[in-house]
Amino acid sequence: xxxxxxxxxxxxxxxxxAFRTLxxxxxxxxxxxxxxxxxxxxxxADLTQRLFIKLFRSARGYRKSSSFRTFIFSxxxxxxIDHYRQKNRADVVSIDEISDGGGEFEHGLHDDxxxxxxxxxxxxxxxxxxxxxxxxxxxxxxxxxxxxxMSYKEIASVMGRSVSSVETIIFRARERLAEELKRxxx
Amino acid sequence: xxxxxxxxxxxxxLDGELSRDDELLLSKHLEVCPDCSRFFALTEQSxxxxxxxxxxxxPGTILPAIIAETTAKERTNVFLPRWxxxxxxxxxxxxxxxxxxxxxxxxxxxxSSDQVxxxxxxxxxxxxxxxxxxxxxxxxxxxxGGQDE
Ligand SMILES: [Zn+2]
Numbered sequence: 638x639x640x641x642x643x644x645x646x647x648x649x650x651x652x653x654x655a656f657r658t659l660x661x662x663x664x665x666x667x668x669x670x671x672x673x674x675x676x677x678x679x680x681x682a683d684l685t686q687r688l689f690i691k692l693f694r695s696a697r698g699y700r701k702s703s704s705f706r707t708f709i710f711s712x713x714x715x716x717x718i719d720h721y722r723q724k725n726r727a728d729v730v731s732i733d734e735i736s737d738g739g740g741e742f743e744h745g746l747h748d749d750x751x752x753x754x755x756x757x758x759x760x761x762x763x764x765x766x767x768x769x770x771x772x773x774x775x776x777x778x779x780x781x782x783x784x785x786x787m788s789y790k791e792i793a794s795v796m797g798r799s800v801s802s803v804e805t806i807i808f809r810a811r812e813r814l815a816e817e818l819k820r821x822x823x
Numbered sequence: 824x825x826x827x828x829x830x831x832x833x834x835x836x837l838d839g840e841l842s843r844d845d846e847l848l849l850s851k852h853l854e855v856c857p858d859c860s861r862f863f864a865l866t867e868q869s870x871x872x873x874x875x876x877x878x879x880x881x882p883g884t885i886l887p888a889i890i891a892e893t894t895a896k897e898r899t900n901v902f903l904p905r906w907x908x909x910x911x912x913x914x915x916x917x918x919x920x921x922x923x924x925x926x927x928x929x930x931x932x933x934x935s936s937d938q939v940x941x942x943x944x945x946x947x948x949x950x951x952x953x954x955x956x957x958x959x960x961x962x963x964x965x966x967x968g969g970q971d972e
Contacts, residue, residue, distance in 0.1 A: 653894060660889055668881045685881070686888050693893045764872040782838060783873045789840055808834040815865035818872075 641705035649696040656696070660689050666785065667713055673768070673780050674717055676724065684716050691716070703794055710785070710795045714777060721773055760821060767817035775810040782807055826859055833863050837870055 639658065647655035667688055671681035691712055702708070768776060774796070781787045781795060789807075793800045832849045835841040841849070853860050 653890075656893065657886075657890060660886055664881045664885060665878065668885065669878050672879055673876070682882055682885055685885055686892070689889045690892050693889075761872065761875065764869065765876070768873070779873070783870060784876070789838065804831070804835065804840070807838065808831050811834050811837075811866045811869065812830070814869040815862055818865050818869055 642699075642701040645696050645699045645701075645705070648693065649699065656693055659692070663709055664689070667709070670710070670713055670780055670785060671717070673784060674773075674777055675720060680720065684713075684720060688713055688716055704791070707787075707791050707794045710781065710787075711797075714795055717777065718773075763817065763821045764814070767814055771810055771813060775806050775813070778803060778806045779810045826856065829853075829856070829859050830862050833859065833866055837866060 639655070641659065641662070644655045644659045648659065664685060668681055668685045671684045672678065675681050675684055688709075692709065695712075699708075768779065771779065778792055778796065781792045782789075787795070789800045789803050792798075792803045792807075796803065798806075829849055829852045832841055832845050836846065836849065853863060
């Protein structure tokens with residue numbers, strides 16, 4: 638398998654198949670990242686396209702520094718912040734928008750009876766709502782950590798923050814989610 | 824007891840970022856603090872719920888749209904020799920400024936897909952982005968206009 642940095646250099650020299658390989662390699666992760674952090678499926682698709690066009694144009698200036706994955710998610714995060722600003726939306730998404738995209742749960746996880754299943758689906762739904770109403774930066778950090786399985790150090794690099802600030806953001810997000818789960822149970 | 828300190832540790836533990844020393848301190852605290860034990864259970868559950876969210880398949884329209892956008896716009900700069908770019912650029916100017924048909928024919932002959940880049944280079948990007956007959960237009964058409972269906 639060709640190294641990502643190598644593919645970027647080949648892209649810069651006009652190798653279209655190298656660029657296509659990069660898109661195929663990362664589009665799933667990037668699309669799902671946007672799906673859970675942007676406002677709708679359309680926004681996620683649009684942001685994914687914009688990201689790869691940006692990546693293509695940055696190929697010539699690309700220098701291998703930290704990991705390529707960190708690099709591509711930094712672009713993703715910047716696009717997302719611009720997207721939030723353009724939408725001029727408050728830090729919290731309204732309840733009506735919450736059900737759009739990114740909230741699907743794997744089925745087949747709950748093989749219990751019908752009542753247990755309904756309860757589990759309600760819990761999943763409540764949880765997705767709780768995630769989507771987290772402040773933007775908290776939601777991004779949680780998605781990078783739990784969704785994309787990045788380390789604090791990698792997240793710090795993507796978000797342009799210190800490791801301790803990332804640690805705090807994730808902790809606050811978890812506190813909020815724990816609170817929501819507790820409320821759901823009561 | 825400084826419970827917030829231990830709750831921070833719980834969050835780090837779930838992320839595999841807790842040191843061995845703190846790991847020991849935390850387990851001792853959890854033995855005596857039901858509130859933190861409850862927090863631990865809730866955050867563990869929220870992690871499981873988060874991981875239960877399905878990864879969605881990427882819409883098939885995305886890749887063709889990206890490829891169309893990048894190949895149509897950037898091909899000239901990458902592949903055409905410099906002298907040819909200059910010649911085609913000059914022909915474009917002739918077309919735009921004088922409206923003489925020969926300029927257009929020159930452009931069409933060399934590269935029907937490169938007008939966008941040349942127009943951009945010349946600061947003429949108010950002209951149609953993917954003119955009819957261009958590669959960009961064809962690729963966009965074949966991918967449903969690059970839009971979601
Ligand atoms: Zn405690």
